[in-house]
Amino acid sequence: MNYISDILYWISTGLLVPVIVLLIILFCRAILLAGSFYGQYLSIRKTEALLRNELGKLTPDTVGELSSKLPEKSRSLVIMYMRQILDARDTPAQVQRLLANFEIAADKDLAISKTLTKLGPILGLMGTLIPMGPALAGLASGDIASMAYNMQIAFATTVVGLVAGAVGFLTQQVKQRWYLQDMTNLEFISELLNEKRNNTKTIEK
Numbered sequence: 001m002n003y004i005s006d007i008l009y010w011i012s013t014g015l016l017v018p019v020i021v022l023l024i025i026l027f028c029r030a031i032l033l034a035g036s037f038y039g040q041y042l043s044i045r046k047t048e049a050l051l052r053n054e055l056g057k058l059t060p061d062t063v064g065e066l067s068s069k070l071p072e073k074s075r076s077l078v079i080m081y082m083r084q085i086l087d088a089r090d091t092p093a094q095v096q097r098l099l100a101n102f103e104i105a106a107d108k109d110l111a112i113s114k115t116l117t118k119l120g121p122i123l124g125l126m127g128t129l130i131p132m133g134p135a136l137a138g139l140a141s142g143d144i145a146s147m148a149y150n151m152q153i154a155f156a157t158t159v160v161g162l163v164a165g166a167v168g169f170l171t172q173q174v175k176q177r178w179y180l181q182d183m184t185n186l187e188f189i190s191e192l193l194n195e196k197r198n199n200t201k202t203i204e205k
Contacts, residue, residue: 016130019157022119029116063193066086067086078102081099081105085186085193090197096190114172116169124159
């Protein structure tokens, strides 16, 4: 039984360095995500008012004119897909494909936030529990310095993991609302294009 316990102890202790390395990587990725999120927020603020104003007065007859009113140099994902949908206005199947591609692109952008949300706390917990064994062993043997060092690692990994998870969670929640609004706008434009096509067919008949 002691042999099995020793094996488990060696395995868990050996995982400490990989866990710490992964936590450092996740923390750096969280910082980069926070920076890109802020840039995305500024971009959305610039286009949100314009889209709200233009879409509010859009009709099947004027939907084709929207392309000329969109920002020329915008790097916004929704603006890019709006242009593509308006360019493919005469092909319903192509419009549906573009809507599906937008969902895929949005989910891809959310992937890192989801990863941080799940892996951050998990690795933080692992980084907390793994040093506890050596810390307790140090306490039992009277090696207070070893115990203090391992406890320091345990608390540090917990904080880093929670920070990474918090950044992932907050950005995921906000981005999901953004993409839900964007998808609503794209579907609205798609429906207006369908109405315009149906009206054209009715007039031709």
